Amino acid sequence: MICSKAHAPSWNILNHPNKQLDVIPVLNRKLLRWYQRQGRDLPWRSTSDPYHILVSEIMLQQTQVERVKTKFPHWLQRYPTMHSLARSTPGAVLRAWQGMGYNRRALQLHACAVQLVERFQGDIPRDYSTLRSLPGIGPYTSNAILCFAFNIRVVVIDVNVTRVLSRIFHRQHTESDRLGAQQVAELGRACLPRRAYRNWTHALMDLGALVCTARSPRCRECPVRNECASCSILKPLPKTVASEPRTVPRRIHRGRIVELLRLRHRASFSDLGKHLKRDFTRADHEWLADILESLFRDNMIAVTNGRRVLSLPDSLSEIVTLDFTLPD
Numbered sequence: 001m002i003c004s005k006a007h008a009p010s011w012n013i014l015n016h017p018n019k020q021l022d023v024i025p026v027l028n029r030k031l032l033r034w035y036q037r038q039g040r041d042l043p044w045r046s047t048s049d050p051y052h053i054l055v056s057e058i059m060l061q062q063t064q065v066e067r068v069k070t071k072f073p074h075w076l077q078r079y080p081t082m083h084s085l086a087r088s089t090p091g092a093v094l095r096a097w098q099g100m101g102y103n104r105r106a107l108q109l110h111a112c113a114v115q116l117v118e119r120f121q122g123d124i125p126r127d128y129s130t131l132r133s134l135p136g137i138g139p140y141t142s143n144a145i146l147c148f149a150f151n152i153r154v155v156v157i158d159v160n161v162t163r164v165l166s167r168i169f170h171r172q173h174t175e176s177d178r179l180g181a182q183q184v185a186e187l188g189r190a191c192l193p194r195r196a197y198r199n200w201t202h203a204l205m206d207l208g209a210l211v212c213t214a215r216s217p218r219c220r221e222c223p224v225r226n227e228c229a230s231c232s233i234l235k236p237l238p239k240t241v242a243s244e245p246r247t248v249p250r251r252i253h254r255g256r257i258v259e260l261l262r263l264r265h266r267a268s269f270s271d272l273g274k275h276l277k278r279d280f281t282r283a284d285h286e287w288l289a290d291i292l293e294s295l296f297r298d299n300m301i302a303v304t305n306g307r308r309v310l311s312l313p314d315s316l317s318e319i320v321t322l323d324f325t326l327p328d
């Protein structure tokens with residue numbers, strides 16, 4: 001037996017808060033001590049520059065931490081300030097985003113910088129609803145900016161925080177027993193320390209990434225095992241069986257088109273067709289046109305007037321005036 005369940009709470013914090021809140025001070029002390037010793041050293045944690053925090057949070061939305069760690073300093077070299085990013089073109093921003101995937105985020109970051117310069121002289125606003133009105137900024141990113149850039153005491157809940165809080169406070173046997181978003185948010189508010197809330201948030205994120213992982217939590221090494229209701233009872237997730245080869249998803253084709261245009265700057269309709277399908281024929285024209293139109297609608301490509309040559313969008317005027325038409 002590795003966990004003492006004497007103080008481990010069963011789930012009822014929302015119904016009977018007084019009975020459960022007593023575990024929180026010990027839990028928080030252990031989390032913060034563990035974070036000081038074993039938390040991850042990530043470049044965006046040693047700054048509170050709002051622009052740096054904005055860039056890192058947009059990058060982290062759908063890209064793994066290790067890849068962001070590599071790209072982040074290069075990005076800041078290329079675009080050291082909000083104004084330098086706003087002055088750039090969508091095409092140049094897409095090229096600088098290479099290797100990060102989900103290219104739409106690069107354009108949203110650029111559009112966000114343009115708006116921030118136009119509306120706030122390049123400053124980032126400190127209130128939730130204004131942040132939410134900006135391109136690419138959802139509830140999580142707004143709270144992360146408020147907390148990490150402006151040191152405002154708000155709960156920041158990502159997938160790791162959700163998993164860890166749910167497991168600690170709710171006796172989970174499987175992943176499907178997990179608490180809902182609303183319950184986790186209430187838990188977060190109940191636990192959030194008065195002062196060290198930034199480190200506390202980072203501690204939960206790191207515990208979820210390094211110890212309390214989605215697939216195989218390492219309860220024996222966990223600093224809060226004595227406070228955790230799910231310690232050593234979680235059944236590991238079954239290994240995913242390699243699925244049958246299936247149709248390549250559309251977002252992969254979109255990514256490949258943008259990647260080719262990063263390398264070659266310009267390509268014709270049939271170049272792109274052959275790049276995606278070795279046996280590209282006229283029968284595939286409609287399929288490719290459909291993908292290109294979706295990229296065009298998302299402002300990720302431009303079509304050179306009348307010549308049916310495609311490129312990354314290199315100026316805002318190109319994006320709004322050009323039109324994509326199916327070639328003859």
Ligand code: SF4
Nearest residue numbers: 212217219222225228
């Ligand atoms: S690693 Fe185990 S003990 Fe630690 S929080 Fe996760 S489930 Fe609980």
